[in-house]
Amino acid sequence: MSKVEAFRQHHFEDVEQQHEASWLGMWVFLATEVMFFGGMFACYFVYRHWYLQAFASASNHLNLWLGAINTAVLICSSFTMALAVHSAETNRRKPLITYLLLTTVLGLVFLGIKLFEYYSKFEEHLVPGSSFRFEESLARPAEIFFSFYFAMTGMHAVHMIIGIGLLTALIFQARRGRFSAFYHTPVELTGLYWHFVDIVWIFLFPLLYLLGRHV
Amino acid sequence: MNAKPLVSVRIYVLVFFTLLVLTAVTTAIAFVDLGGGINNAAAISIAVCKALLVILYFMHVRYSDKLTWVFAAAGFFWLLILIGGTMDDVLTRPSLSPGTASAPTQANPR
Numbered sequence: 001m002s003k004v005e006a007f008r009q010h011h012f013e014d015v016e017q018q019h020e021a022s023w024l025g026m027w028v029f030l031a032t033e034v035m036f037f038g039g040m041f042a043c044y045f046v047y048r049h050w051y052l053q054a055f056a057s058a059s060n061h062l063n064l065w066l067g068a069i070n071t072a073v074l075i076c077s078s079f080t081m082a083l084a085v086h087s088a089e090t091n092r093r094k095p096l097i098t099y100l101l102l103t104t105v106l107g108l109v110f111l112g113i114k115l116f117e118y119y120s121k122f123e124e125h126l127v128p129g130s131s132f133r134f135e136e137s138l139a140r141p142a143e144i145f146f147s148f149y150f151a152m153t154g155m156h157a158v159h160m161i162i163g164i165g166l167l168t169a170l171i172f173q174a175r176r177g178r179f180s181a182f183y184h185t186p187v188e189l190t191g192l193y194w195h196f197v198d199i200v201w202i203f204l205f206p207l208l209y210l211l212g213r214h215v
Numbered sequence: 216m217n218a219k220p221l222v223s224v225r226i227y228v229l230v231f232f233t234l235l236v237l238t239a240v241t242t243a244i245a246f247v248d249l250g251g252g253i254n255n256a257a258a259i260s261i262a263v264c265k266a267l268l269v270i271l272y273f274m275h276v277r278y279s280d281k282l283t284w285v286f287a288a289a290g291f292f293w294l295l296i297l298i299g300g301t302m303d304d305v306l307t308r309p310s311l312s313p314g315t316a317s318a319p320t321q322a323n324p325r
Contacts (some may be wrong), residue, residue: 024286031290038294042301049305050313068242072235079231082273086227089220195273199266206258210245214254 007183026189030196044148054141059212067209070113077106078198085191088184097174104167159197166190221278230272237265
């Protein structure tokens with residue numbers, strides 16, 4: 001049995017078919033994720049259209065710089081993830097582990113900055129609920145804006161946490177030498193997931209932080 | 216499964232810097248008032264460009280077979296139906312807006 005064949009599950013004809021099934025399966029999952037986030041995006045557009053003034057005013061309470069820095073952090077993490085997949089493809093274990101670690105650390109930096117932003121919102125009474133304070137005439141719809149803000153960035157953060165869990169598992173497996181140029185499907189698919197989460201943020205950043213600045 | 220890498224490191228680096236530059240540009244544009252419509256159009260189109268770069272290069276779609284293209288495009292096609300179909304209703308029927316008839320008003324007391 002060749003080295004490649006050792007990774008084939010019995011219900012697949014060959015390793016190419018096995019890989020294609022995993023790869024396409026991941027894309028189907030990502031399509032469902034697009035729809036999942038898409039529902040929230042669609043609702044956001046509807047309410048933004050209805051309460052344009054309040055959404056603009058509320059959006060200006062977000063810290064544009066922290067949003068931009070977090071966008072850059074996530075792009076860096078996508079870059080290191082791409083390099084991790086590249087390292088696996090070229091059969092280099094040490095760089096693979098290093099890039100997976102870097103991606104994890106950048107993911108944690110993103111979550112740290114996000115946590116600080118959430119903390120500031122609590123301090124500024126901008127968290128929807130009984131302690132929400134906002135300019136009287138716009139208070140209700142501004143509260144809706146912040147509900148979207150926390151729901152969308154919160155759901156994105158949950159995806160980041162899951163991604164960091166996956167990366168941690170990959171690091172342990174990579175240390176045990178599970179991946180090679182012949183077999184690294186888990187690294188490749190986790191990469192797809194990580195890039196997808198990056199794309200969600202690429203849209204959340206303009207929607208929540210930028211659109212409100214000039215109406 | 217590929218014995219040789221699909222994308223060279225050089226391309227990854229190029230895409231990476233393009234993404235960072237686009238992030239800087241979209242942030243800078245937020246500080247200049249070009250008229251709301253143009254500002255928003257710029258922010259959204261830059262986001263679409265960035266997403267396309269990530270999908271095509273980081274996610275290898277550019278180098279993948281047609282079936283992957285179909286799978287990747289399907290999600291976004293249905294997203295377009297979801298958002299387009301919703302918005303064409305919301306934008307063209309003012310009676311849906313809050314503030315008319317039974318809908319809640321903006322200045323609803325808490």
